[in-house]
Amino acid sequence: MHPSPRRRRVLAALPVLLLTALLAPAASASPAAPETPEPARIVLVLDLSGSMNENDAGGRTRLAAAKQAVTRIIETAPEQAPLGLRVYGATYPGQDKKQGCADTQQVLPVAAMDRAARADAKKRVEGFTAAGFTPIGVYLREAAKDLGTTGNRRIVLVSDGEDTCAPPPPCDVARELKAQGVDLAVDVVGFRTPSSARTQLKCIADVTGGSYADAQDADSLTGNLGTLFRKGWRTYQATGKPVSGSLNGCQDAPLVAPGQYLDKFTGGRDLYYKVKKRTDQRLQVSATAVAEQGYGRGSMITVAAGPPGDGQPRAWLREFDQSMGWANVITTGGRSKPGSGNDEPAPDDTGCIIVENDVTKSGDKPMPVELLVGIADATTQQAGARTPEPRTGADAEGGFSFNSATPIGPGTHRQSIAVGEAPFWRVELKAGQKLTVKAGVDIPADFPHATTAGWGVTVYNAQREAAQCNTDHNLTELIRGRTGRIERVCGPWEITEGDDTKSSASKGYDVPGTYYIQAQVAEPGDKAKGVLVPISLTVDVSGTPRPGNGPVFFFGDDATQGKAPSAANGDGTQSGTGGATAAARDDGRSVGEIALWAGAGAGVLLLCGIAVRVLLRRRAA
Structure with missing residues (x-):
């Protein structure tokens, strides 16, 4: 058996005084899950x-x-x-x-x-x-x-x-x-x-x-x-077909087919689901927890899957993401390894998925959780490729979730964002190609600065887990009273095909398919909330796609949009709820939509946009 490696997000140290000011209150406070507010x-x-x-x-x-x-x-x-x-x-x-x-x-x-x-x-x-x-x-x-x-x-x-x-x-x-x-x-x-x-x-x-x-x-x-x-x-739009995962283990869990689902964390309870998977099939499970005001330090979300039995299911995959500060989104995902020799069979081909909740605690309010489930096999491998048409101009404004991420191609895209917003874009990548992302912001002379204001960019892979931005591990650039142009560059990173020999060397770029880009000016103080700043996002895709047949994951009929089934995409590109939904316009007409908007710090930039993160892969225990 070859369980997937675990990925953990860790924050590097900040200056002592700043670290003390920011982290000390969070150490004793339990993360609060907000109620879902009504749209303004x-x-x-x-x-x-x-x-x-x-x-x-x-x-x-x-x-x-x-x-x-x-x-x-x-x-x-x-x-x-x-x-x-x-x-x-x-x-x-x-x-x-x-x-x-x-x-x-x-x-x-x-x-x-x-x-x-x-x-x-x-x-x-x-x-x-x-x-x-x-x-x-x-x-x-x-x-x-x-x-x-x-x-x-x-x-x-x-x-x-x-x-x-x-x-x-x-x-x-x-x-x-x-x-x-x-x-x-x-x-x-x-x-x-x-x-x-x-x-x-x-x-x-x-x-x-x-x-x-x-x-x-x-x-x-x-x-x-x-x-x-x-x-x-809204800031993050959580979408999916409503489902209620079991709180009592696999035996009472609902069966989920490929698709995207919307559930919720309650108290400190984990969520369980049943899933059908043969040994010749590969499984992807991704989970995204969404808060309004941010998580407490040490919050963690884990996804795992495997045959039901003693202990926790994890023989097929296990991935996790941990916040050491305040994040509004914690997201992670994993894929099982290819080949029947790498998979432990499940009775009746029915396995179990667990989304471990180390985010909320007893007494906390419910928190939305997106669950994305996909299957790859010989049938999906034969499906024709289908990718969304990239948008340009005003139509290329970023969306506000993975599912509403705006499809773009190589080139430069410009818009204005409000401080605290964290828009998403998506780009399709194949093994052998290289991705470079350069995001710039123009800070006006009258910007209401604070010590912790920062400009950041995050790249997520097709498993919806954060990849490394650059070799110095920095996701954000502290503004510290600066004005004018500030830029962050991620890459170039080569997209590879993950296997057992790769671990931390891939930096998260070992999954061909849909990659997501998120940009944000983060500012924890109320003074800067809503200040509009012009930004640019330059995407460069170079290199020649590698020949061969990568896994093609099918993420179900487009259930969250109520549309007809869509073809699975080639070379790992997502389709159905995972891809066609992501290509859909951010029109807010999804079943089970929850409108959430945050103050400053929306999105995944930790410590209100000033944290530095390092991604480490480890073997599952």
């Missing part, structure tokens, strides 16, 4: 004043650019996320100030974006015209009324100029709302705004705890709006 109620307020007719937005009118950006928001809004739309300056083209300054309308009430609401909203946006005044203060009050008085609420404002109707001054209205105890934030995108208007709009965002971003053309407006809306809706 958001109302988008669009400036349709006469100046939006100017033709200076990248060769088109500002109005046309705004229509494109708003339509994109409507198309990508999760069905469960309540969204409303209000406009001002849209109907009165005259000069009467009293009448013009009352010109604001609720176009769409705040409601879930189901298919009918989405179609209606897009039709209404297409008919927008720009005509009149800019009553920013007036519409802030009205938009707050649109959202009601309870729950997580945000206003997202797009404006190209100063308020032309004061009083009331817009920033005073923002202070007024805060003074009334109204718990809502106002995010603002200044669209080709002059400096005087920018000061006014930034004040609105600052006093309400929102974010401000500039946009100069249609693409930057679309990107910045998308970032602001994602910040309110």
